[in-house]
Amino acid sequence: MKLPHPIPYQGSKRNLADQILRFFPEHFGRLIEPFAGSAAITIASAYYFKANSFIINDINEPLINLWNTIINNPKSIIKSYHDIWHGQHGNEEEYYYQIRDRFNETKQPEYLLFLLAKCVKAAVRYNAQGGFNQSPDKRRLGRNPAAMRDDILRVSQLLKGKTQLHSDDYKTVIDLATSDELVYMDPPYQGTGVNGGFNYAGNIEFDNFVLSLFELNYNNVPYILSYDGRTGDKTYGNPLPEKLNLTKIEINAGRSSQATLLSRSEITYEAVYLSPALISKIDLQKVSHNKIHQTELFAK
Numbered sequence: 001m002k003l004p005h006p007i008p009y010q011g012s013k014r015n016l017a018d019q020i021l022r023f024f025p026e027h028f029g030r031l032i033e034p035f036a037g038s039a040a041i042t043i044a045s046a047y048y049f050k051a052n053s054f055i056i057n058d059i060n061e062p063l064i065n066l067w068n069t070i071i072n073n074p075k076s077i078i079k080s081y082h083d084i085w086h087g088q089h090g091n092e093e094e095y096y097y098q099i100r101d102r103f104n105e106t107k108q109p110e111y112l113l114f115l116l117a118k119c120v121k122a123a124v125r126y127n128a129q130g131g132f133n134q135s136p137d138k139r140r141l142g143r144n145p146a147a148m149r150d151d152i153l154r155v156s157q158l159l160k161g162k163t164q165l166h167s168d169d170y171k172t173v174i175d176l177a178t179s180d181e182l183v184y185m186d187p188p189y190q191g192t193g194v195n196g197g198f199n200y201a202g203n204i205e206f207d208n209f210v211l212s213l214f215e216l217n218y219n220n221v222p223y224i225l226s227y228d229g230r231t232g233d234k235t236y237g238n239p240l241p242e243k244l245n246l247t248k249i250e251i252n253a254g255r256s257s258q259a260t261l262l263s264r265s266e267i268t269y270e271a272v273y274l275s276p277a278l279i280s281k282i283d284l285q286k287v288s289h290n291k292i293h294q295t296e297l298f299a300k
């Protein structure tokens with residue numbers, strides 16, 4: 001059965017979740033996702049019984065309100081999505097823009113869900129005034145309410161009563177982490193590339209982020225960081241300092257859509273970095289040699 005994934009989201013790690021979860025320690029207290037987005041890794045962790053307690057954080061407050069409704073009040077969001085989705089028939093494009101205006105006025109989560117389900121590439125785009133400004137995908141109606149209903153109910157079942165929701169800057173949430181927990185971080189990328197150019201609600205300042213990683217190391221907090229990637233020999237993302245002592249793993253993320261368009265057969269690799277505290281809790285050779293087929297390993 002496919003992992004439930006109620007919030008369509010460009011940059012979601014849903015397709016890489018299996019490969020990322022292989023680096024999880026056998027036991028840990030809580031999974032913390034400071035840059036949750038569609039929370040693909042949290043959902044996969046709950047689904048595969050890897051963790052039983054979660055923090056989902058994202059600076060995008062309406063997105064966290066949407067998470068709150070999906071997890072704690074699923075029936076209400078299922079009904080709203082059903083009603084909003086059916087309202088579009090015969091007038092799809094104009095209707096989308098009306099919902100977008102309503103979202104920008106009210107920030108109500110049900111409007112955001114419809115927008116994400118229906119907009120181009122499920123890509124969150126905000127203008128300088130903080131208004132959602134992505135256009136509709138005119139070829140699609142957006143995920144059908146019956147499929148959405150199933151995903152919402154399944155996710156609510158997995159996460160209800162086990163999940164704290166925050167909408168803060170990542171730093172506030174990282175500060176909560178202890179050495180018995182696991183932090184999974186997927187910050188917005190700078191520049192262009194695999195994930196670059198995505199105009200999420202917030203951003204990070206590289207030097208401050210690196211400082212947070214040093215602090216996590218100092219406090220022995222195990223973490224996994226999805227950070228950069230490459231297609232062919234083109235690499236994206238600022239290099240991280242060697243002194244962080246991270247172990248870099250490249251995950252085969254499949255053929256890049258750009259390369260496919262140009263009929264080149266370039267594979268995109270996404271890098272994950274494992275913290276020293278995590279390395280001390282897992283048998284890297286075992287997870288890498290026995291179970292990972294498409295991953296190249298080069299521990300620094």
Ligand SMILES: C[S@@+](CC[C@H](N)C(=O)[O-])C[C@H]1O[C@@H](n2cnc3c(N)ncnc32)[C@H](O)[C@@H]1O
Binds near residue numbers: 012013014041201
């Ligand atoms: C690459 S996406 C995460 C995607 C996620 N892994 C998934 O599976 O959907 C990065 C997320 O970080 C959030 N974000 C940006 N700046 C942030 C900040 N300073 N603190 C917390 N979250 C932030 C964005 O709103 C976006 O949802």
